[in-house]
Amino acid sequence: MEGEFVLYGAIEAGGTKFVCAVGDRNFEVTQKVSFPTRTPEETMNKVYEFFNRYNLKSIGIGSFGPIDLIPESSTYGYIKNTPKDRWKNFDFLGSLKAKYDIPIGWSTDVNIAALGEAIKGAGKGLDNILYLTVGTGIGGGAIIKGNILEGVGHPEMGHIMIKPHPDDKFEGLCPFHSNCLEGMASGPTIEARLGKKGKEICNTNVVWVYLADYIAQALFNYTLILSPNKIILGGGVMKNMYLVEQIKNKLKEKLDDYITIPPINQYITTPNQGDDCGIIGGFILADRVLKKVCR
Amino acid sequence: MEGEFVLYGAIEAGGTKFVCAVGDRNFEVTQKVSFPTRTPEETMNKVYEFFNRYNLKSIGIGSFGPIDLIPESSTYGYIKNTPKDRWKNFDFLGSLKAKYDIPIGWSTDVNIAALGEAIKGAGKGLDNILYLTVGTGIGGGAIIKGNILEGVGHPEMGHIMIKPHPDDKFEGLCPFHSNCLEGMASGPTIEARLGKKGKEICNTNVVWVYLADYIAQALFNYTLILSPNKIILGGGVMKNMYLVEQIKNKLKEKLDDYITIPPINQYITTPNQGDDCGIIGGFILADRVLKKVCR
Numbered sequence: 001m002e003g004e005f006v007l008y009g010a011i012e013a014g015g016t017k018f019v020c021a022v023g024d025r026n027f028e029v030t031q032k033v034s035f036p037t038r039t040p041e042e043t044m045n046k047v048y049e050f051f052n053r054y055n056l057k058s059i060g061i062g063s064f065g066p067i068d069l070i071p072e073s074s075t076y077g078y079i080k081n082t083p084k085d086r087w088k089n090f091d092f093l094g095s096l097k098a099k100y101d102i103p104i105g106w107s108t109d110v111n112i113a114a115l116g117e118a119i120k121g122a123g124k125g126l127d128n129i130l131y132l133t134v135g136t137g138i139g140g141g142a143i144i145k146g147n148i149l150e151g152v153g154h155p156e157m158g159h160i161m162i163k164p165h166p167d168d169k170f171e172g173l174c175p176f177h178s179n180c181l182e183g184m185a186s187g188p189t190i191e192a193r194l195g196k197k198g199k200e201i202c203n204t205n206v207v208w209v210y211l212a213d214y215i216a217q218a219l220f221n222y223t224l225i226l227s228p229n230k231i232i233l234g235g236g237v238m239k240n241m242y243l244v245e246q247i248k249n250k251l252k253e254k255l256d257d258y259i260t261i262p263p264i265n266q267y268i269t270t271p272n273q274g275d276d277c278g279i280i281g282g283f284i285l286a287d288r289v290l291k292k293v294c295r
Numbered sequence: 296m297e298g299e300f301v302l303y304g305a306i307e308a309g310g311t312k313f314v315c316a317v318g319d320r321n322f323e324v325t326q327k328v329s330f331p332t333r334t335p336e337e338t339m340n341k342v343y344e345f346f347n348r349y350n351l352k353s354i355g356i357g358s359f360g361p362i363d364l365i366p367e368s369s370t371y372g373y374i375k376n377t378p379k380d381r382w383k384n385f386d387f388l389g390s391l392k393a394k395y396d397i398p399i400g401w402s403t404d405v406n407i408a409a410l411g412e413a414i415k416g417a418g419k420g421l422d423n424i425l426y427l428t429v430g431t432g433i434g435g436g437a438i439i440k441g442n443i444l445e446g447v448g449h450p451e452m453g454h455i456m457i458k459p460h461p462d463d464k465f466e467g468l469c470p471f472h473s474n475c476l477e478g479m480a481s482g483p484t485i486e487a488r489l490g491k492k493g494k495e496i497c498n499t500n501v502v503w504v505y506l507a508d509y510i511a512q513a514l515f516n517y518t519l520i521l522s523p524n525k526i527i528l529g530g531g532v533m534k535n536m537y538l539v540e541q542i543k544n545k546l547k548e549k550l551d552d553y554i555t556i557p558p559i560n561q562y563i564t565t566p567n568q569g570d571d572c573g574i575i576g577g578f579i580l581a582d583r584v585l586k587k588v589c590r
Contacts, residue, residue: 066554080555128446140520144439151423151439151522152556159553160516163458176553221455225435225520227446258454258471259361260375261447 008290009051009059010282012109013092015084016136018043019279020050027120027283029276037064040090048099060105060285062112062278063092065139069106069154077106083175103292105285109278111148113271114141116281117232121273126229130222131271132157134215135235138182142226158182162217168210185214187237203242212243216250219268223255229262234271244270303585304346304354305577308387309404310379311431313338314574315345322415322578324571332359335385343394355400355580357407357573358387360434364401364449372401378470398587400580404573406443408566409436411576412527416568421524425517426566427452429510430530433477437521453477457512463505480509482532498537507538511545514563518550524557529566539565 005024012019014037021032031054035046051059064087066080077093093106107115114131123129123143132140140157142149149155159180170193174183183189190198193207201207219231238244248264261267271277300319307314309332316327326349330341346354359382361375372388388401402410409426418424418438427435435452437444444450454475465488469478478484485493488502496502514526533539543559556562566572 126446128444144444145442147440149423149439149522151421151524152562153522153554155522156519156554160519161458161512163456176551217456221516222520224451224455225517227444227448227450229446256471259448259451267447 006057006287006290007054008283008286009054009056010112010279010286011047011059011061011063011096012112012278012282013037013061013063014109015064015082018047020047021279021282022051022054022056023279023283025287027116027280027287029279032279037084039086040095044095047096051100056100056102056286058103058105058286058290059096059100060107060112060282060287060289061092061096062107062109062282062285065108065154066156067092067106067108067154069150070152103286103289105282105289107148107150107285108139108141108154110139111141111150111154112281112285113234113278114143114232114281115148115284116273116277116279117234117271118143119146119284120280121271121277122232122269123230128226128228129230129232130226130228131232131234131277132215132218132222133235134185134233134237135187138186138235140222142228157218157222158186160218160221162214165210165213167206170210181214181218185211185218185237187235190237198237198240203240208240208243208246211237212246212250215247216254219247219251220254223251223259223261230266231268232271233268234277238270244268301352301582301585302349303578303581304349304351305407305574305581306342306354306356306358306391307404307407307573307577308332308356308358310359310377313342315342316574316577317346317349317351318574318578320582322411322575322582324574327574332379334381335390339390342391346395351395351397353398353400353581353585354391354395355402355407355577355582355584356387356391357402357404357577357580360403360449361451362387362401362403362449364445365447398581398584400577400584402443402445402580403434403436403449405434406436406445406449407576407580408529408573409438409527409576410443410579411568411572411574412529412566413438414441414579415575416566416572417527417564418525423521423523425521425523425526426572427513427517427526427528428530429480429528429532430482433481433530435517437523452513452517453481455513455516457509460505460508462501465505476509476513480506480513480532482530485532493532493535498535503535503538503541506532507541507545510542511549514542514546515549518546518554518556525561526563527566528563529572533565539563 068075118129129143138158172179172183363370413424424438433453467474467478
């Protein structure tokens, strides 16, 4: 295939918006569109409209979840038990396969962002990368020796349990676990606590102390369980660099040299592929499924 | 090498006892000795005395930790900051390499037990295996697509944070984190709470409620972070099958069908290589380092 012009498709399917893109063999974006996530029919029609214009070799999908990743399962390729009712039990992979007779890779939105950052972004060259996104929800993906960490399903790292801060009276937003990490530290918890969005809240507000504590607790546990070489913090809430600094300080305090990590500014970073990391990961997934590297 | 008689050595170096063994190409134990862990000099002399009798092709070591696993580090192969003072900064791998000019693999005691169970034991054929040992300490090792999960170091899964049970007034034994999982749920916490060993405590004692809750909390977090196909529970405390059943019940309750796992008796099991799983993992490590599969 050396020298041939290869065109990959990528879909980053989020709960609020879809991004579709095509890219070249270097995983560079050549075209990109974005539209809001509406009903499956309306949304998928926009996907087809975009991809129909290209002669793709393969496609990589990263979808909001939970999704079925088990090839032996009768609902492999489906979106599962999502609060977005119209998408529940939607056969995402099957719908796309019915339209395009090419190899299609299938994973979560967080996993392809992790893959993009691990292979081409801030984690390049490292064996064990954790990508955590903190935004409307909280999700994590790990890339171990270049492969997406999966097993019985995909990780749901945003829903781990944390210790409530003694001064924080908030009861949590997660419909499944109330006060899990996502329930206590996602973007919407700021508005639920204070009636204003994070951008409007100044850095001295105690809400940042709570969020920094909860996210640092999670990073502490992820560090002890996964032993990553680097943790990359993405998502809207992590655009507040003051908060990121507080998280680093709290994590250092909690680790207290019990285990040796690289200097904290090397260990904890933000994505260097910006908002394109998911799409780039989608191209990488497309490339792998084309080369059958991916199982 | 087909047909040739290959002899592997394995060392399972625990904080209280050392087990040394030699085995064949099928990773079957042919000879095994065990002796208490005393000073490095006295203990290593017993190791050499045993191995000197054989013409080994390679050796796999699993050592109590924390240990230095980073090949680029100046203290690679050393035991690091252990409470066992005489062993602190002991060059374990280097000492053995000075005696035997053969390939030697190096990992933690928990990791080789995980490897033995994943490759030849209860996790055979599965992609993603978590092995947790609950005894004098608590440690976990994960085997992902056949490889030991490592990164910036080795996992320290026993030291994750958990939520204290509201009725449990115990403050925890961990010298580093007080009330982390190990500090609240290891074997010695039973004696510290009740003045008697676990074997002497009947199943109706509330201490088992606390331990089941803490270990189930940890399994919940490990499940969400690693997404293993199976979790294998080893170590002395897990020989109480009543406790294991309570842990399964609590974990099911916490997961509450939020994510799909296999039937609980398939998902949570005990080791099927018994106390030999570490030694078998040591042979596998020896085999890999011989074949340079291991980096």
